[in-house]
Amino acid sequence: MKRLVCVVEGYGEVDAVPNLCARILTFLNVRDWFVDPEPIRQPRSRLVDERVRSPRRPCRAETVEKALLLARRRPADGVLLICDSDDDCPAVWGPDAGSVVRRIMPGGCVMVVREYETWLLLNQPDNALRRAGIVAPERLRDARGALQRIVKGYLSTVHMLPQTRLIDIGSLLKKSGSFEKLVRTVAQTCGASPPPHR
Structure with missing residues (x-):
């Protein structure tokens, strides 16, 4: 079995991202890879060059x-680097980070539009979003705060994994370009057929 190691930025993502990637492997019908349950956590400031003015970091x-060399020592057969965009531009960060990944090992990188919680919001029923007054989750600056209106007392370290387990991968693929990028990156890394474009 080949090992996919994730590099994540937040404490909540430590449990959530490997779970999500394992579910994506199942969705893609990949049987010869597994996701290392212990990702490498790096603060965002180690993944995004905050010395450069936003949004072109x-x-x-x-x-x-x-971080990639740490992953390679696991040993990893592939790596997925994932972080929040906040106000930064994935079209700048992604190709830059991708070139570093390709130099070191097979894999890819994904910058979530705004925050990981944006995906969790997009997975909520439309009526729950309406009741909470949430429109266009990918444009929100505080997806975590918005999610607290639906998931009372939301804390990333407590609720991110259970909310991730509820993600409908096929549905979310149609709603989020950055989530589609995640699924395509996992597919490419593992040599699987990607889903059709949304």
Whole structure:
């Protein structure tokens, strides 16, 4: 079995991202890969070069490279680097981080539009979003705060994994370009057929 190692930024993502990626492997019918349940956590400041003015921030190549070398020592057959965009541009960070990944090992990188919680919001029923006054989750600056209106007392370290387990992968693929990018990146890394474009 081949191992996919994830590099994540937040404490909640430590449990949530490997779970989500394992479910994506199942969705893609990949049987010869598994997701390492213990990702490498790096603060966002080690993944995104915050010395550059937003929104055109590249990756922080030297610290991204260190995280990838840690992943390779697991040993990893592939790596997925994932972080929130906040106000930064995935079209700048993604190709830059991707070039670092390709230099070191097979894999890819995904910058979630706004926050990981944006995906969790997009997975909520439309009527729950309406009741909470949430319109266009990918445009929200505080997806975590918006999610607290639906999931009372939401804390990423407590609720992110249970909310991730509820994600309908096929449905979310149609709603979020960054989620589609995640599924395509996992498919490409593992040599699987990607889903059709939305």
